[in-house]
Amino acid sequence: MFTGACAACKHQKKRCPPDCPLAPYFRKKDDFVRVHRLFGLNNVVKMLERVGDHERPKMAETIIMEAKIRRDNPVHGSLAVKAQLEAEIDACRKELDFVQKQLNFLKKATEINKEKEQLEAKLDKCPLGIQYKENAGEGSSSKSCA
Numbered sequence: 538m539f540t541g542a543c544a545a546c547k548h549q550k551k552r553c554p555p556d557c558p559l560a561p562y563f564r565k566k567d568d569f570v571r572v573h574r575l576f577g578l579n580n581v582v583k584m585l586e587r588v589g590d591h592e593r594p595k596m597a598e599t600i601i602m603e604a605k606i607r608r609d610n611p612v613h614g615s616l617a618v619k620a621q622l623e624a625e626i627d628a629c630r631k632e633l634d635f636v637q638k639q640l641n642f643l644k645k646a647t648e649i650n651k652e653k654e655q656l657e658a659k660l661d662k663c664p665l666g667i668q669y670k671e672n673a674g675e676g677s678s679s680k681s682c683a
């Protein structure tokens with residue numbers, strides 16, 4: 538599966554044993570160096586041992602991501618990512634709200650248009666000869682029941 542020493546063992550300048558607990562998760566030197574600086578080797582091993590086999594890959598991925606986030610934002614760390622994502626969610630909610638308002642407006646406009654067409658159709662069939670004027674003034678059109 539993996540050949541050569543894992544990044545953790547290379548960093549410690551020791552031989553990587555076949556049952557190295559870090560070998561499956563730390564292949565890139567940069568990932569391991571960041572994780573090592575943030576958590577320390579013993580803590581990383583302890584964290585990985587605390588979870589079941591099926592959760593270990595995800596935990597290693599999370600530890601690596603935490604170390605990258607902490608490198609990029611040493612003051613706020615993951616909270617900065619959380620704040621950014623919340624701001625994006627808020628912006629998306631506002632946009633969704635605006636789009637829903639537009640949609641509602643267009644639905645109402647469509648309903649009004651349908652009602653208008655139905656009324657015009659009734660007027661066309663009207664036997665009384667009543668004139669119906671649309672938009673009185675320039676460009677107006679009129680219909681009559683003739």
Ligand SMILES: [Zn+2]
Binds near residue numbers: 542546554557559560
């Ligand atoms: Zn190793």
